[in-house]
Amino acid sequence: MQSAPDDEELDSLSIRLVGLDENYPVRLNWNDLGVQFSKQSIVVPGDRLTRSREFIPGHGTLRRTVEAGSGNASFAAGRRQKQNDDNAEDNDEDDEDEDEEGAWELAASVAGRQHVVNKLLCVLPGRSRYAGEIGDVVVGRVQEVASRRWRIDANARLQATLHLSGVLLPGEDLRRKSEEDERAMRAVLAEGDLVSAEVQSVQADGSLVLHTRNARYGRLGQGTLVRVPPALIKRSKTHFHSLPCGVTLVLGMNGYCWCGPTPGQSDVREPLASPADRSEVARVRACVRLLAVNHVPLYDTSVMQAYEVARESPVALLSRPDEQLRVARLVAEQLLTAEVGEAQPGGGGFGLHSGDLISGGALSAVH
Amino acid sequence: MPLDRYRNTALVDGIDVRALPLAGDSPAPASQGKQQQQQQQHWFQRRLVQDTVGSGYVEFGDTKVLCSVHGPMEPKRSVLTDAGAEQSRAQLQVYYKLAPFASHQAGRVSYLPDETERRAASFLQDTLAPSLRLDRLPKSRIELHCLVLEDAGCCLATAVNCACLALVDAGLEMYDLVTAATVCRPVGATDWQLEVGDGSNSGGSSSVTLAYMRSLRQVAGMLVEAAEPLQPREVSAACRICEDPCKMTHSSLRQFLLDCLPADDRTAKIA
Amino acid sequence: TRQLLSEPERQYIFDSVQDAVRIDGRQCLAYRQAALRLDLLCYATASAQVSLGETDVLVSVREEDNPGATAQQQGSTGSSASSSSSGPVSVWVDCSCLGSGPEQQQLADEAQAHLSSLYRCLRTPTPVFVDILLLGYDGDLLDAASIAASAALMRALPASLLSAQALPLFATVHRIGSQQIVDANQLEESCSMARVTVGVDSNGRLVACQTCGEGSLQFESMTEMIETGVRKAMMLHDSVAKLVARVL
Numbered sequence: 093m094q095s096a097p098d099d100e101e102l103d104s105l106s107i108r109l110v111g112l113d114e115n116y117p118v119r120l121n122w123n124d125l126g127v128q129f130s131k132q133s134i135v136v137p138g139d140r141l142t143r144s145r146e147f148i149p150g151h152g153t154l155r156r157t158v159e160a161g162s163g164n165a166s167f168a169a170g171r172r173q174k175q176n177d178d179n180a181e182d183n184d185e186d187d188e189d190e191d192e193e194g195a196w197e198l199a200a201s202v203a204g205r206q207h208v209v210n211k212l213l214c215v216l217p218g219r220s221r222y223a224g225e226i227g228d229v230v231v232g233r234v235q236e237v238a239s240r241r242w243r244i245d246a247n248a249r250l251q252a253t254l255h256l257s258g259v260l261l262p263g264e265d266l267r268r269k270s271e272e273d274e275r276a277m278r279a280v281l282a283e284g285d286l287v288s289a290e291v292q293s294v295q296a297d298g299s300l301v302l303h304t305r306n307a308r309y310g311r312l313g314q315g316t317l318v319r320v321p322p323a324l325i326k327r328s329k330t331h332f333h334s335l336p337c338g339v340t341l342v343l344g345m346n347g348y349c350w351c352g353p354t355p356g357q358s359d360v361r362e363p364l365a366s367p368a369d370r371s372e373v374a375r376v377r378a379c380v381r382l383l384a385v386n387h388v389p390l391y392d393t394s395v396m397q398a399y400e401v402a403r404e405s406p407v408a409l410l411s412r413p414d415e416q417l418r419v420a421r422l423v424a425e426q427l428l429t430a431e432v433g434e435a436q437p438g439g440g441g442f443g444l445h446s447g448d449l450i451s452g453g454a455l456s457a458v459h
Numbered sequence: 460m461p462l463d464r465y466r467n468t469a470l471v472d473g474i475d476v477r478a479l480p481l482a483g484d485s486p487a488p489a490s491q492g493k494q495q496q497q498q499q500q501h502w503f504q505r506r507l508v509q510d511t512v513g514s515g516y517v518e519f520g521d522t523k524v525l526c527s528v529h530g531p532m533e534p535k536r537s538v539l540t541d542a543g544a545e546q547s548r549a550q551l552q553v554y555y556k557l558a559p560f561a562s563h564q565a566g567r568v569s570y571l572p573d574e575t576e577r578r579a580a581s582f583l584q585d586t587l588a589p590s591l592r593l594d595r596l597p598k599s600r601i602e603l604h605c606l607v608l609e610d611a612g613c614c615l616a617t618a619v620n621c622a623c624l625a626l627v628d629a630g631l632e633m634y635d636l637v638t639a640a641t642v643c644r645p646v647g648a649t650d651w652q653l654e655v656g657d658g659s660n661s662g663g664s665s666s667v668t669l670a671y672m673r674s675l676r677q678v679a680g681m682l683v684e685a686a687e688p689l690q691p692r693e694v695s696a697a698c699r700i701c702e703d704p705c706k707m708t709h710s711s712l713r714q715f716l717l718d719c720l721p722a723d724d725r726t727a728k729i730a
Numbered sequence: 731t732r733q734l735l736s737e738p739e740r741q742y743i744f745d746s747v748q749d750a751v752r753i754d755g756r757q758c759l760a761y762r763q764a765a766l767r768l769d770l771l772c773y774a775t776a777s778a779q780v781s782l783g784e785t786d787v788l789v790s791v792r793e794e795d796n797p798g799a800t801a802q803q804q805g806s807t808g809s810s811a812s813s814s815s816s817g818p819v820s821v822w823v824d825c826s827c828l829g830s831g832p833e834q835q836q837l838a839d840e841a842q843a844h845l846s847s848l849y850r851c852l853r854t855p856t857p858v859f860v861d862i863l864l865l866g867y868d869g870d871l872l873d874a875a876s877i878a879a880s881a882a883l884m885r886a887l888p889a890s891l892l893s894a895q896a897l898p899l900f901a902t903v904h905r906i907g908s909q910q911i912v913d914a915n916q917l918e919e920s921c922s923m924a925r926v927t928v929g930v931d932s933n934g935r936l937v938a939c940q941t942c943g944e945g946s947l948q949f950e951s952m953t954e955m956i957e958t959g960v961r962k963a964m965m966l967h968d969s970v971a972k973l974v975a976r977v978l
Contacts, residue, residue, distance in 0.1 A: 102757060105969040107764040107877075109977065116765055134720045136713050137590075137627060138635030138674030152632065154592070199674070201592060201632040203716050218720060220630030221512065221531065233734065249531045249599055285736040297597050314742040316753055316917070352742070365742075367749040374746075374755040407755025411783065412763045511827070521772055527827050554830060559822055559861045560774045560790040570822055604826045606863070609773055 106412075117413030120386035120420045125428060133207075135200040135215055142213065143197045150214025152202040157195065221249045222322040222346040224300040228291040229331040231312070231344035232302065234281050242281055244289075247322065247346040250299040254281075254289060258303030260310065286312040286350060288332075288342050308332055312342070314365065315352020318377055320384035322347035326391040333392045337399065338369055339376045343390055351376045371407060375399065378410035379419070386420035388427070397423045501620065501708060503715045505628045513629025517621040520656025521611035524618050526625035531599035549596035551588050555580035555605045555618065562610050579615055580605075586639070586670040586680030587622055592632040601631070611658040615682070616641045619670050620708060627716065635672040636712060637679045640704035642667050642697050646686050651697045653704055665689060669701035673709040733920040743921045747906045753917060759962065761913040764874070766881060766973065776885035780878035783915060784868035789878040790861045791886040793854075819849040823862045823875070838864070840942075841871050847938045848876060848898050848929040854887065869915035872927055876900040877970055884974055896931035898938070899970070901963035903928075903955045905947065910955055912962050926955040930963035932971070 110116040135141065141153060149155055200206070204217035224230070224246070232244035232252060246252040259280060281287060288309050289302035304310050325331075325345050333341045334354050342350040351373055353365040365373070379398035383390055388398075401422045402410055409415050502518040513528040531549055555576050557568045572580070583605060591601075603622055607614050619639035626633060642651040643666040654666060663686055670680040683694055735743075743753060750758055762783035771777040774790035781787070823845065825838040845862070860883070862875050880897045904914045904922035911918060914925075923945025929938030939956065941947060947955070 102760055103965065105761045105764055105966050107766050107969055107973050109973055110765050110767045116767070131717060131721050134717050136636060136716045136720075137633035138672065140674070154632075154634070199634075201634065202630055203627045203720055204630075205720070217630035219513070219628070233736070235734070249596065251533060282737075284734045284739075286739065312736075312738070314738045314745075316739060316742060364745060367751050370746050370749055370751040371755065374751060374753060378754060408757070408760065411754050411756075514827075523771075525827070529829050552830075554826060556824075556826060558790070558824070558863065559859060560771060560777075560792050562773070602830060604830070606824075606826060608863075609771060611772075 117385075118417060119413075120388070120417060120424060122387075122424070125421070125424055127428065133205050134203075135206055136203045137201055139200045141198045141200055141206060141215075143195065145196060146211060147198060147208070147213040148211050149198055150207075150212045152200060152204065152215030152217065153198050153213060154201045156197055156199055219321060219323060222247050223298065224248055224252075224291050224294055224346070226291055226293060228345040229288065229309075229342075230291060230300075230302065230346040231286060231288050231317070231342055231348035231350050232346070233317075233348075234283055234285045234287065237277050237281070237283060240277075242277070244287065244302060246300060246302070246344075247319070247348055248298070248300055250297065252291075252300040252302050254287070254302045254304065258292060258301070258305060260305050260307070281311060286317060288312055288344070288350070312350050313352060313355065315340070315350055315373065316377060318349045318351065318380050318384075320347050320349060320380065320390060324384055324387065324390050325349075326389045326394075328391050333395075335376065335392075335396065335399070337372045337376070339373050341376060341380070341392070341395060343392075349380055349390070351380065374407045375402065375410070378402070378407055382410060382416035382420055383423065385416060386424075388420050388424055394423055394427060397426050501711055503624060503712065505624065505719065511629075513625045513627070513631075515621045515624030515628055517617050517624060518656075519613060519617045519620075521609055521658060522614050522617050522656035523608040524614060524621040525606045525608055526618070526621040527604045528601065528625045528629040528631070529604070530601040531596045531631070532601075534598060534600040546598050548593040549591075549599040549601055551584055551591065551593065551601050551603065553580045553584040553587070553603045553605065553622070555583060555607075557607045557610060557614075560609075561607050579618065582615065582668075582680060582682050583618060583622055586619055586637060587626065589677075589679050590623070590633050590635055590637045590672055591626065592634065595632050611656040613641045613654040613656050615639070615668050616654075616670075617656065619668075619680075620712065624712065635674045635677075636709055637670050637672055638705045638708040638712060639668060639670040639680075640701045640708060641669075642700050644697075651700050653700075667694060667697040667701065669698050669705060671702060671705035671709075673706050733916060735917070735920055739917075740921050743917055744907055747909050747911055747918070747921075750909070752911065754915070756913075758909050758911045759958070761873075761962075761966075762915075764877065766877075768881065768885065768977065774882075776882040778878045778881040778885075779865075780874050780881070781866070782870060782874040782877075782913065784866050785870055785874050786864070786866035787871070787874045787878045788863040788865055789875065789882045790863075791879070791882040792859045792861070793856045793886065794859055818854050818857045819846075819852050819860060820857065821845040821849065821860045821862065821879075823864070825864045825867075827863070827865050828867055837867070837871065841875060844872055844900070844927060844929075844938070844940070845875060845879065847940075848900060849879075851937050852897070854891065858883075858886070867916065869917075869919050870902060870913045872900040872902055873913060873966070876929070877966065880970060881974060896933050898929045898931040899963050899966050900927055900929050900938075901959040901966060902926070903959045903962070905945075905951060905955060910958050912958070926952065926959055928956055928959035928963060930960050930967075932964075932967045934960065934964060936960070 198213065200215045202215050202217040204215050206213060206215045230246050232246035234242050235245050235251060236243040240256045242254045244252040244254050256277065287304065289304045290309060291300050292303040293301045295301065322345065325343050325347060327345065331343045335341055338354050340352055340354045353369040353373055356363055376395065376399060379395055379402055380390065383394055383398055388394055398419055401419050405415060504516040506514055511527040511529055515526050517524050534550060556572055557576060559568050559570060562568050603625065605618050605622055607618065616639035619637060623637045641654040643654045643664045644651045645664040665686045666684045668682045669678065672679050681698060746752055747758065752758065764780055764782045767779040769777060770779060771790050775793050777790045779788045821842055823838045823842040825834040828834045860879050862879065864871065876899045880899055883897055884892060901912065902925055904911050904918065904925040906918065906922050914922060922943060924941060924943040924947050926941050928936060931937055941952065
């Protein structure tokens, strides 16, 4: 670790020569920490998952039938995995089109790990666009102000919608939405504004409808946005964290994270942050980024641990891949120790997954 | 979506897949002077391009192709297109370009896409579209950028393999992996030879490129570039010869994905 | 390229720079760490890849004896139309990995124009083609591209040629409020209203100098920024020279 890099930075450009056969930047390798990930339930598109009809197709699967002999094949769309497992009655709608005599099989349509929850069989890809679920806390950026609604970029496939009726306005209880509100929409949220919101519903085409009908949601003030892969955000009870160092961190489930100085108690006008505050915000931002590039899950504990480890380093150093690796490795080790220390009922240790508990036959992917 | 029927024959087992280096955490092989054996091996890598949804990089011999996927995202609004028809399926747009420094033959590749590149782009589009579940992504647009960094032969087939890897990396739903191979035959010769990335094909030969979906046993695309008039049965024979290399590439691509995918799921273990 | 940002975000970046604590904690005149990789491509005379933070640039340098090559170039339209008039070093920038939108095209066009002017004074025995591929972008494309092109040219051109002329490097200085910053990331670039790009050779002489951006500058500010740019470019020259001496 370097000491006093400030002068060095100003006087020279730190260039690292990378050999042709080297990989740079080097990122955290979980295998080195003794974590083994089972390869058994990994599938790629086109792999046959099962021939047994007892499984309900979930996300990332598709059904195909092959008639013996003539080789006819037909496909049926797989089901999106819904939050409530109540699609059993929808399962049979395509049965009339399937040939009862043919071999029915369930195949994978994405590359990832297969999961079985009760009878629902799905394949979850390692990386995909944020899909959104009801109740998710997200951070979005306003792209467009339309009539009675805002269009928000929430890192999903389609733009999300925030209706005028979904926003908490001052004096809410006492009045209905009036025409002035429609004209004054830009005063509430203009193009480019960052807003924290909750997913109210998911439309049929996959677009999200958001709302901010809660005091903690709304327009985000001074601060900065960090974008991370959505899969790294660990779902927890709250996504708004007021860290002890004076930084507010919002971890949106859609991968947009926001950090800014915690506003003071006076709500007259947001005071300007001091240089010390800015330094802390920069440090927290750097911690979130370094955890993200090293694929460490993001939640308050991991960010705080990274902050503690990185507290003594100058903030600018935390942008260097070597330092990022060092901090991420320490955080990962601490997380692993904590995880193993807790008793995990139901076989949740490393290397084990519910999918692995099902033995070979029905689910083995065929070469 | 594949519309043809396929025969459910027994799967072919026992294909000898040569040992390939694992990509991702392992070093890249030296570009220059590859051994004969290495000329026929694929080397895969993912996520070389930052800030994209998915990307893939494939080296086949000395041929190097880089693909990046953007989207699915909002479609471009255009007055010319019919709004109703496009809302139900995603639009796939493929851009294919040889880098100006890509060709080892005399002369440079021009900066704008020429006819060969435009044809390659539309071939890629027609080849990859059957393998993607575009109906699952209404009102969306997917962009695929394909850049050939070095063209030492067989670059169209390598581009298909690379594009497939990039689409899988992006997490898009597919019916099957698409792999491709090319066989070529110099004018006047009788045998079709597998084209490899060693720069030995210097033009003046007919070539047949076949893109194949192994699990479904269906042809996703086929392109013939004839240097001399060919008999139809010669073309079918050439396609048949392509099938085995396609299957081998499928195996090695599949093996590569199986090896690097467990690491993707690492967050699920801790969280 | 200007990103869509909210007013509070813009204000935060602005105030942070005034307080000399940038978003990533750097000082105003500090560069990010860079990484350099040489000789990746078989068919190029020389190649180099430089990453400056998240900005990742791959450069190939090729000497071309084929006179037909220049004829091909003159037939193309768009951003490379003027390349035949810029001397024997021709530059092309490709941003297709980032997408096909107008912002990427604009980024490529501007970079190509700047880099062409950078090498305008350079004379080479045979036509030299410098092709720049952008694999990742987080601000400060010109500085990174000029470092990569310099490293590649140093390997491609004969030593006699190099000693007679010094290869220039870019340094871009942005002005935000009353402060100057170098090596701006994409957020900071979106907040800066004016910037000065200087191309300086290793003898400290200017070969290219231009102001850009929607804002206007006072005379004194502009002069200060040019001086800062020259100082920073000399610093870059030192660092690059030390590194390349180890390799060559």
